[in-house]
Amino acid sequence: MVRRVLSLPSGRIAVGLLVLIALLAALGPVLAPQDPLATSDNTLASVSWSHWLGTDYLGRDTFSRLLDGSRVSVLASLEVALVALGVGAVPGILSVYLGRVFEWGTLRLADTLVALPFLLFAVAVTALLGNGLTQAMLVTGVLVSPLFYRVSRAATLAVARSQYVEAAIISGASVGWVVRRHVWAKVLPPIAIALAQTIGVGFIIVSSLTFLGIGVQPPAPTWGGLLASDLGYLDYQPWAPLAPAILIMLTVWASNLLADTIRDVSGEAGRAFVTHRRDVRSAHDASDQNATAHSGGAR
Amino acid sequence: MTLLSEKPAAVRPAPTVDPVLSLRDVRIGNPHTGAEIVHGVSLELTPGKVVGVVGESGSGKTLTCRAALGILPANLAVTSGSIEIAGADISTLGSREWTALRGSTISAVFQDPASYLNPSIQVGPQVAEVLRVKKGLKRREARHRAIELLQAVHLRQPELVYSQYPHELSGGMLQRILIAAACAADPQVLIADEATTALDVTVQAEILDLLADLRDSTGLALVVVSHDLAVVAQLCEEVLVMRDGAVVEHGPTSQVLYRPEHDYTRLLIDEHEQYGLHRFVKGKNVPEEQAS
Amino acid sequence: MTAPVLQVSDLDVHYGLRRRRRQALQGVSLDVSAGETVGLIGETGSGKSTLARAVLGLVPSSGGRIVIDGEDVSGYRERQWRRLRRRGVVQYVFQDPLRSLDPDLTIEDSLVEPLLIQGVSRREAVARARTFLDRVHLSADLLPKVPGEISGGQRQRVAVARALVTEPRLIVLDEPVSALDSANRVQVLEILKELRGSGVALVFISHDLGSVAGIADRIAVLYQGELVEVGAAAAVINEPDHPYTRLLVSSAPTLRAASATRAEREELRALLSV
Ligand SMILES: Nc1ncnc2c1ncn2[C@@H]1O[C@H](COP(=O)(O)OP(=O)(O)OP(=O)(O)O)[C@@H](O)[C@H]1O
Ligand SMILES: Nc1ncnc2c1ncn2[C@@H]1O[C@H](COP(=O)(O)OP(=O)(O)OP(=O)(O)O)[C@@H](O)[C@H]1O
Ligand SMILES: [Mg+2]
Ligand SMILES: [Mg+2]
Numbered sequence: 096m097v098r099r100v101l102s103l104p105s106g107r108i109a110v111g112l113l114v115l116i117a118l119l120a121a122l123g124p125v126l127a128p129q130d131p132l133a134t135s136d137n138t139l140a141s142v143s144w145s146h147w148l149g150t151d152y153l154g155r156d157t158f159s160r161l162l163d164g165s166r167v168s169v170l171a172s173l174e175v176a177l178v179a180l181g182v183g184a185v186p187g188i189l190s191v192y193l194g195r196v197f198e199w200g201t202l203r204l205a206d207t208l209v210a211l212p213f214l215l216f217a218v219a220v221t222a223l224l225g226n227g228l229t230q231a232m233l234v235t236g237v238l239v240s241p242l243f244y245r246v247s248r249a250a251t252l253a254v255a256r257s258q259y260v261e262a263a264i265i266s267g268a269s270v271g272w273v274v275r276r277h278v279w280a281k282v283l284p285p286i287a288i289a290l291a292q293t294i295g296v297g298f299i300i301v302s303s304l305t306f307l308g309i310g311v312q313p314p315a316p317t318w319g320g321l322l323a324s325d326l327g328y329l330d331y332q333p334w335a336p337l338a339p340a341i342l343i344m345l346t347v348w349a350s351n352l353l354a355d356t357i358r359d360v361s362g363e364a365g366r367a368f369v370t371h372r373r374d375v376r377s378a379h380d381a382s383d384q385n386a387t388a389h390s391g392g393a394r
Numbered sequence: 395m396t397l398l399s400e401k402p403a404a405v406r407p408a409p410t411v412d413p414v415l416s417l418r419d420v421r422i423g424n425p426h427t428g429a430e431i432v433h434g435v436s437l438e439l440t441p442g443k444v445v446g447v448v449g450e451s452g453s454g455k456t457l458t459c460r461a462a463l464g465i466l467p468a469n470l471a472v473t474s475g476s477i478e479i480a481g482a483d484i485s486t487l488g489s490r491e492w493t494a495l496r497g498s499t500i501s502a503v504f505q506d507p508a509s510y511l512n513p514s515i516q517v518g519p520q521v522a523e524v525l526r527v528k529k530g531l532k533r534r535e536a537r538h539r540a541i542e543l544l545q546a547v548h549l550r551q552p553e554l555v556y557s558q559y560p561h562e563l564s565g566g567m568l569q570r571i572l573i574a575a576a577c578a579a580d581p582q583v584l585i586a587d588e589a590t591t592a593l594d595v596t597v598q599a600e601i602l603d604l605l606a607d608l609r610d611s612t613g614l615a616l617v618v619v620s621h622d623l624a625v626v627a628q629l630c631e632e633v634l635v636m637r638d639g640a641v642v643e644h645g646p647t648s649q650v651l652y653r654p655e656h657d658y659t660r661l662l663i664d665e666h667e668q669y670g671l672h673r674f675v676k677g678k679n680v681p682e683e684q685a686s
Numbered sequence: 687m688t689a690p691v692l693q694v695s696d697l698d699v700h701y702g703l704r705r706r707r708r709q710a711l712q713g714v715s716l717d718v719s720a721g722e723t724v725g726l727i728g729e730t731g732s733g734k735s736t737l738a739r740a741v742l743g744l745v746p747s748s749g750g751r752i753v754i755d756g757e758d759v760s761g762y763r764e765r766q767w768r769r770l771r772r773r774g775v776v777q778y779v780f781q782d783p784l785r786s787l788d789p790d791l792t793i794e795d796s797l798v799e800p801l802l803i804q805g806v807s808r809r810e811a812v813a814r815a816r817t818f819l820d821r822v823h824l825s826a827d828l829l830p831k832v833p834g835e836i837s838g839g840q841r842q843r844v845a846v847a848r849a850l851v852t853e854p855r856l857i858v859l860d861e862p863v864s865a866l867d868s869a870n871r872v873q874v875l876e877i878l879k880e881l882r883g884s885g886v887a888l889v890f891i892s893h894d895l896g897s898v899a900g901i902a903d904r905i906a907v908l909y910q911g912e913l914v915e916v917g918a919a920a921a922v923i924n925e926p927d928h929p930y931t932r933l934l935v936s937s938a939p940t941l942r943a944a945s946a947t948r949a950e951r952e953e954l955r956a957l958l959s960v
Pocket of ligand 1: 451455468469838
């Protein structure tokens with residue numbers, strides 16, 4: 096699967112970007128040239144050598160805040176994704192195998208979660224577990240999990256009655272084995288697509304929650320938070336929201352691209368697609384070097 | 395209608411009727427690599443005619459059928475030759491014309507019935523859907539007619555089957571449902587690609603009778619692809635023998651299957667006979683020379 | 687004579703609940719001994735696959751007894767079934783060679799799967815997979831390929847090899863040759879014949895009477911959920927007893943002789959309905 100994803104240019108671009116963003120998340124706080132929390136009198140300064148992206152309304156270095164905030168932002172998005180996978184996708188897959196009671200229970204639960212008012216739930220959970228980014232992301236993860244539940248359940252249902260799954264069961268395979276070996280690879284592409292969407296939604300929710308005072312508290316920087324506060328000073332620095340916005344968009348775009356690529360290369364059709372692309376490319380190569388067109392065309 | 399075709403029609407004794415399906419030297423391959431899989435198939439189907447296609451696995455039988463229906467896999471295309479359905483060259487057809495053509499002029503039954511039915515919808519409504527879309531029947535009429543069709547393909551308890559889901563039916567029952575759906579809109583051409591492999595011989599005999607009746611009453615033309623030479627011998631007037639994408643022998647059944655000229659055809663018949671029922675039945679062993 | 691590997695007695699199977707509940711098998715009894723091949727024929731929808739699936743524990747039985755290799759499995763729960771299956775005593779081969787192999791797994795992965803489930807080490811499993819690939823006359827070059835890259839006949843032989851790797855005592859084959867062309871059919875049937883020599887019990891389900899007659903020692907005929915005739919292969923084919931068997935044998939098309947005409951078949955059908 097990994098090899099097939101990387102065989103397509105879009106896959107290489109997506110993976111490359113995501114690796115870059117991961118590096119940013121890992122090293123960002125270390126790389127930040129200045130203390131992201133140190134205020135100064137130099138407020139709303141424009142771009143200069145000492146402040147690559149200027150300063151904000153409290154005179155803090157925007158570039159440092161962006162770098163410093165990357166870890167929290169990316170981790171928060173990952174947390175949403177992991178919670179959604181754990182609370183949504185896993186029960187979605189298992190609902191097909193663990194019998195009627197489990198199936199009925201999880202189906203009703205998914206329906207309930209969809210119907211729950213988001214803010215009420217968020218406020219209730221923070222009241223219960225305390226206010227913090229982890230809790231806020233937990234809430235978000237749980238709330239998007241019905242999507243994962245449905246997507247993975249539908250994909251599993253399609254595989255569950257297939258003959259190769261029955262062949263494995265006849266050889267004594269446990270539910271876990273069947274899922275790991277046969278179901279996972281077919282369920283992954285739709286889940287990856289849902290995941291890519293969720294990461295995008297995650298960024299936006301982080302910022303809207305910050306705005307409401309839930310989750311990250313104002314001095315600590317996040318991409319979403321930066322975007323929100325920059326938007327308040329549009330009159331003075333109309334270009335300021337650009338940097339966090341580009342980072343968010345890039346992440347979302349790269350994850351969507353990766354999801355699309357996974358979908359393209361997965362399964363029977365995917366394999367044909369990859370071969371088809373290779374054929375087209377080799378046909379191009381062949382027509383480029385016209386002299387050897389005849390012998391070089393195939394393969 | 396034939397005015398549309400550029401090439402002059404093949405010279406045949408008394409060409410009284412126009413062909414409903416004609417393939418002329420159809421080649422199928424990958425246009426990008428130039429790899430060719432089917433190397434020229436020609437056949438002409440007039441109303442009421444039944445042509446059989448036999449040959450080893452992977453010889454391109456299914457691809458040829460798919461080409462005639464305009465549903466080749468994405469990486470393959472008809473690289474040369476022409477296909478005409480009821481006088482219209484299919485390379486000129488847009489997707490809307492195809493939709494109008496499929497089902498009502500040309501339809502098909504493929505070997506693997508489960509993958510052509512929606513697993514989460516009862517089978518009856520899926521047949522009725524064809525009737526509503528293609529023949530404009532109302533819901534009630536469509537249901538009524540669909541049950542008649544299920545009866546026509548000899549399903550016991552058609553009302554019950556109507557409301558069952560694909561996974562509740564056996565392979566042979568599903569295959570008959572597809573046959574019913576394919577005949578629902580009274581097509582002129584039916585392509586049956588291994589359409590009776592999942593049926594027991596008694597039901598198969600009845601389905602073959604049904605197809606023969608349709609041929610006699612409505613002039614249905616058939617392309618029958620089968621590994622079972624005996625089925626082809628029973629139903630078809632003309633046979634194509636394919637191997638490695640090429641037609642090695644083409645002619646009347648009585649000649650190709652009973653006095654084969656090509657070595658490959660002989661091999662095919664030998665292999666078929668190796669487990670032919672006649673070898674195990676004492677009474678049925680008829681001298682080799684006796685043709686149909 | 688050895689003790690039967692499979693003993694089915696008075697088996698009932700129902701599908702559906704409450705109003706949709708219908709009987710698929712009724713009082714079916716059948717024994718299969720080691721080294722014996724029993725052909726199972728019958729009308730479509732008569733319950734052949736159901737019988738096979740009941741024997742493998744894929745559908746629950748509602749009455750009667752199933753004994754596999756001396757073990758009464760009738761009331762088995764999921765966990766007990768899994769323990770029995772892990773021993774690799776029973777295996778199954780499906781009709782459709784494309785869909786019975788996972789399209790995403792290589793041939794090697796599919797072949798070693800039953801062994802890995804048993805807990806055999808990967809190295810040994812691969813070695814055994816190679817041996818059995820050889821048994822079905824396929825070359826080891828196929829191991830790194832996926833099912834989409836090999837022909838239908840090859841796929842079906844891989845499916846047979848997968849059923850063999852655990853060295854089962856009983857293999858149930860549900861229409862293993864009906865999707866194959868004559869050349870491949872002959873090959874698979876020859877492989878099954880070789881197997882019989884090594885003492886494996888086979889249940890061979892098929893619509894192709896020629897194949898059944900050619901490979902089975904005994905033939906059992908199912909009609910509407912009941913076993914209407916069981917007997918030596920030659921006897922069932924040549925002197926069918928039950929009207930349905932007569933209809934079946936006479937309807938079979940052959941190249942050499944005309945099968946029953948429509949009128950003759952209707953006559954036999956009329957016999958059936960009384
Ligand atoms: N999408 C595809 N891309 C490339 N090759 C293909 C594709 N589909 C089929 N083929 C090849 O084309 C050849 C003909 O396939 P086709 O399915 O027409 O055979 P067939 O005569 O119907 O065989 P069978 O009797 O087994 O159904 C095969 O060798 C197959 O590998
Ligand atoms: N899951 C199910 N739920 C309800 N009914 C079922 C189910 N599976 C099978 N049946 C019914 O049981 C009967 C026997 O089916 P089975 O698949 O055993 O037939 P078969 O003899 O194998 O037929 P074929 O030769 O066509 O494969 C059929 O009438 C079918 O409709
Ligand atoms: Mg085919
Ligand atoms: Mg069956």
